[in-house]
Amino acid sequence: MPRKRKLEKKVKRLIAVLFLRSRSRPGVRGYELRKLLGENYMEVVRAAQRKLEDLGLEIKAVTDDGKILDISSEEDFSEARFVLVVREELKPEELKSCGWRIDDIAVLATAIIYILSLRGKAPRENIVNLLKDKIPEWRVNTALDRFIKAGYLEEENDLLKLGWRTYAEVNLEKLMTLFRAPSE
Amino acid sequence: MSIKRELKLKEWKEAIKEFDRIVSLIEDILRKRVDPFTVDISELLEKMRLLLEKYGDEVLLVDIEALCKIVDLIKEQEEWLQNESLVLSLGPFFALARIKQMSVEEIAEKFCASWTPIAYRDQASISTLMKALNYLDALKKFPKTVDFSLSSEYELDRSSLNLEFLSDEDFREKLETLEKKIKEVLEEKEEVDYWDLVIDRSFERSLENMIILSHLCSRGVVSIKINPLSGEIKIMKPRRKSENYSVALVFNYETWVKKIAEKKKTREKS
Numbered sequence: 001m002p003r004k005r006k007l008e009k010k011v012k013r014l015i016a017v018l019f020l021r022s023r024s025r026p027g028v029r030g031y032e033l034r035k036l037l038g039e040n041y042m043e044v045v046r047a048a049q050r051k052l053e054d055l056g057l058e059i060k061a062v063t064d065d066g067k068i069l070d071i072s073s074e075e076d077f078s079e080a081r082f083v084l085v086v087r088e089e090l091k092p093e094e095l096k097s098c099g100w101r102i103d104d105i106a107v108l109a110t111a112i113i114y115i116l117s118l119r120g121k122a123p124r125e126n127i128v129n130l131l132k133d134k135i136p137e138w139r140v141n142t143a144l145d146r147f148i149k150a151g152y153l154e155e156e157n158d159l160l161k162l163g164w165r166t167y168a169e170v171n172l173e174k175l176m177t178l179f180r181a182p183s184e
Numbered sequence: 185m186s187i188k189r190e191l192k193l194k195e196w197k198e199a200i201k202e203f204d205r206i207v208s209l210i211e212d213i214l215r216k217r218v219d220p221f222t223v224d225i226s227e228l229l230e231k232m233r234l235l236l237e238k239y240g241d242e243v244l245l246v247d248i249e250a251l252c253k254i255v256d257l258i259k260e261q262e263e264w265l266q267n268e269s270l271v272l273s274l275g276p277f278f279a280l281a282r283i284k285q286m287s288v289e290e291i292a293e294k295f296c297a298s299w300t301p302i303a304y305r306d307q308a309s310i311s312t313l314m315k316a317l318n319y320l321d322a323l324k325k326f327p328k329t330v331d332f333s334l335s336s337e338y339e340l341d342r343s344s345l346n347l348e349f350l351s352d353e354d355f356r357e358k359l360e361t362l363e364k365k366i367k368e369v370l371e372e373k374e375e376v377d378y379w380d381l382v383i384d385r386s387f388e389r390s391l392e393n394m395i396i397l398s399h400l401c402s403r404g405v406v407s408i409k410i411n412p413l414s415g416e417i418k419i420m421k422p423r424r425k426s427e428n429y430s431v432a433l434v435f436n437y438e439t440w441v442k443k444i445a446e447k448k449k450t451r452e453k454s
Contacts, residue, residue, distance in 0.1 A: 019303065083302045086300045087300065089297050089298060105291075105292040106292045117278070117280075165302070171299075175298040179279075179294060180278075
């Protein structure tokens with residue numbers, strides 16, 4: 001089989017795999033891709049990236065501690081998680097179709113902002129108290145548990161910190177800037 | 185000789201206390217998320233060095249413990265600095281004020297402008313399919329179910345038809361009523377007897393109350409406390425999330441008759 005066709009076949013396989021999710025966590029690890037696509041799996045990832053650009057999608061490699069790796073570099077990607085993200089931010093009217101309730105999204109946003117304002121970790125209790133007036137307490141707790149399960153947040157001795165998925169999906173700098181700006 | 189020894193012991197105890205103070209200070213900072221730079225690490229290390237020089241091996245273990253905590257604190261300082269650039273000096277009080285000020289929709293909207301979600305496909309696993317098949321299989325054991333056709337001729341009238349099921353709306357109403365009732369009782373007393381709360385004039389109503397109360401417990405609105413010795417069950421204000429556990433309570437017509445009789449008896453006595 002010619003090299004180009006072989007590569008195209010692998011790209012198709014990679015894209016299909018990237019859409020899958022194991023339990024509630026999407027994405028594939030680097031070592032899994034190596035097993036699936038061979039030693040030069042990064043070449044396939046880069047080729048897939050070029051194809052996905054036209055569709056408004058992007059492949060991101062993120063480590064467990066939230067570091068986003070540049071896929072055009074020659075770093076070690078074996079432990080990184082490869083995910084497919086939408087290139088452009090969502091519009092407010094698209095929010096309802098993303099699968100989360102508006103309340104849940106507000107819980108996540110509040111948790112992220114509060115965690116960042118406390119430089120990385122925040123007591124779970126404080127976040128629940130902060131939202132108690134707007135959303136019922138049980139719903140805040142349920143949403144936090146779901147976000148922990150999905151990888152957006154991590155819990156450590158009753159302290160919450162940001163999970164790998166927040167780093168992969170959220171432009172934190174932009175979020176903080178938006179949050180600092182006064183409401184219209 | 186013994187006085188000298190006692191003095192030495194007293195000094196040693198003071199040294200141990202000093203180490204404990206350092207450990208608890210750092211633990212407090214880590215737990216309460218206070219600025220880790222408020223502590224002068226070099227000063228702490230100097231203090232520890234002097235104590236170690238004076239007491240040697242006798243304070244070695246507590247010295248190691250304090251040193252470990254200092255390492256944690258340095259790690260915390262590093263994380264703090266890493267996030268400093270991100271937060272653009274947004275303090276917790278400012279964040280708190282902003283969140284309090286904004287509505288849920290506003291928060292969600294701002295978040296969505298900086299969110300590029302992961303694209304993935306929802307799929308059913310073999311185990312999910314098996315669960316669904318088992319569920320359908322279990323349904324066959326029941327007698328023929330009510331046929332809910334969508335024709336306009338057949339309209340459900342909740343008040344005139346006693347179909348023995350609750351709509352979402354009715355259920356929510358009942359939840360709210362019971363929640364309000366419990367909150368009023370718990371404002372006066374710290375705890376209230378479970379059976380006093382659920383037992384009603386009919387067996388069906390009592391059972392319904394139990395089901396509604398179990399939902400309130402699951403949602404964390406109230407907590408249940410059981411005394412394993414006396415078997416007493418109390419309803420109280422919600423406790424911490426980590427203390428959650430499930431409880432199964434047996435209830436049948438016999439229990440209801442018994443509880444009604446008990447209730448009558450206590451009412452007569454009072």
